Amino acid sequence: MRITQVNTIAAIKVVFVGLVLAGQPAYAQEPDPRDWLQKMTSAVQTANYEGTVIRIQDGLVDALKVMHFVSDGVVCEKVIIQEGKDLEIIRNGNEVRFIMPERKSVLVEEWDDKSTLFSTLPSSEIRFGNEYDVSIVRKERIAGHKTIMLAIRPHDSFRYGHRIWLDIATGFPLQTKLLDEHGEIIEQVKFADITFNAEIDASDIQPSIDIGGFRWYAKPQRTAASEVVSDWVSDNLPPGFRVTSTRGERISGSDDPVTHMMLSDGLASVSVFVEPGKDKKEAAGRSRVGASNAFSVASGDFRVTAVGEVPAATVEQIARSMHPR
Amino acid sequence: MQISAFVDGELPENEAELLLRRMSQDLDLRQRAAEYFAIGRALRGQRSVAGLDALRGRVSAAIDDKSIHSDIDGIKTAAGRYVRPLAGFAIAASVALAAILGLQQLAEVPGVESDPAAPVVAAEVEDGSYTVPELIYFERHNRLSSESGNNNFGARLVTVQMRDDEILGNDLEEIDPPDDATEERQTP
Helix, strand or coil, rough: HHHHHHHHHHHHHHHHHHHHHHCCCCCCCCCCHHHHHHHHHHHHHHHHEEEEEEECCCCEEEEEEEEEEEEECHHHHHHHHHHHHCCCCECCCCCCEEEEECCCCEEEEEEECCCCCCCCCCCCCCCCCCCCCEEEEEEEECCCCEEECCCCCCCCCCCEEEEEEEEECCCCCEEEECCCCCCCEEEEEEEEEEEEECCCHHHHCCCCCCCCCCEECCCCCCCCCEEEEEEEEECCCCCCCCCEEEEECCCCCCCCEEEEEEEEECCEEEEEEEEEEEHCCCCEEEEEECCCCEEEEECCCEEEEEECCCCCHHHHHHHHHEECC | HHHHHHHCCCCCCCHHHHHHHHHHHCCHHHHHHHHHHHHHHHCCCCCCCHHHHHHHHHHHHHCCHHHHHHHHHHHHHHCCCCCCCCCCCCCHHHHHHHHHHHHHHCCCCCCCCCCCCCCCCCEEEEECCCCCCCHHHHHHHHHHHCCCCCHHHHHHHHHHHHHHHHHHHCCCCECCCHHHHHHHHHHH
């Protein structure tokens, strides 16, 4: 049921974006950068490719081998982490298998989202209001391909900026940079090499190693999340952010239901979790994972946590601004 | 020298291109680049996270040794009420907490190698309190934002790497290998 709802919402969003774009004036000589973003959206969802991705973040450099193809509308992917602990991730439609050779284990999960492992921007709705400008900057060569560089610049310090290099031929993003409020690069993802329309089939996304004798694990089914009406509101959200969904769910290990609100400014998203927590009411603190920041604060007998790919000050303002109606 | 220029953003685009290609094939080169990035952060006075990664890697590697659990429990006790009775994510949360408590000491321990594949986890507390948002919130945010069409590559990768901790927990059930895996084994 939930998948159907998500697909319906996604379809509405696509139609909405299409209508908005249809309303844009057409300049034959000056292509609208939003046309390129539409092209990127399509390319990410339909392109078949294999290549090597370099990710630089916080001074750490990761390399990943990736194969991706779509067969009869089913996304198939294989990712091999090139260093550190051995790890292969194989996705066949909604089923994702994490193969961990060192533990001789395979973890099976269902991902009911439609994103790919390597899309670095929203793949459906990109709604730029007053919070961002988008522009074409210049042309460059990336991974041997001619690209056009787009800049998505925020108007304030509540959100990150993006630079995207799109393959001119396909619209596929070959390089992305995420910039903080000071213009410093937070994360850079770049294809060192890529081959489009590579001949990949199901046999290519089999495990690279013999997994005979491995132990297989799965997560037990949890109570499904459901849409709820929350009494929690904010009267001081950063400009442009609005609540897009509110769900009740249970987080692993907790007996208490958690209210999970999703906020978006059209590009960046922030989750707000509200949970009972008398034993945590004195606490406040922040943490960071990659480009994502989180801030927790007590509000009465509840604990409010905001998490998102936005600056630390943004999640802090959001978390501190939440209160019961 | 070329890596240094690259890290400083001063390498011409074509040379950076070649260097990235070499990095994709060369683990040593990637590690050297990571070291330069760490040096750059230190020079700029930024908080280093290499120690956090190193500690996380150490704890994760030693996790099969049951004695580590008592160490973590000790930290939990010292920290008071921070750790809920999480199941699968108990390890991840505990490691994050251990990293916080151990950051200062670890930064001064020579010879500790970082784990470049470990997710970057930086955390701090304010006003002497101890609660830090747990990793599971990042995972839940990433999952829901992906379902609605948004995605963040870094967050997704972190989610993936967290699975390595998760498999140690009690929140998973062991299952029989699916038929296709059995067929794979039988195929020479």
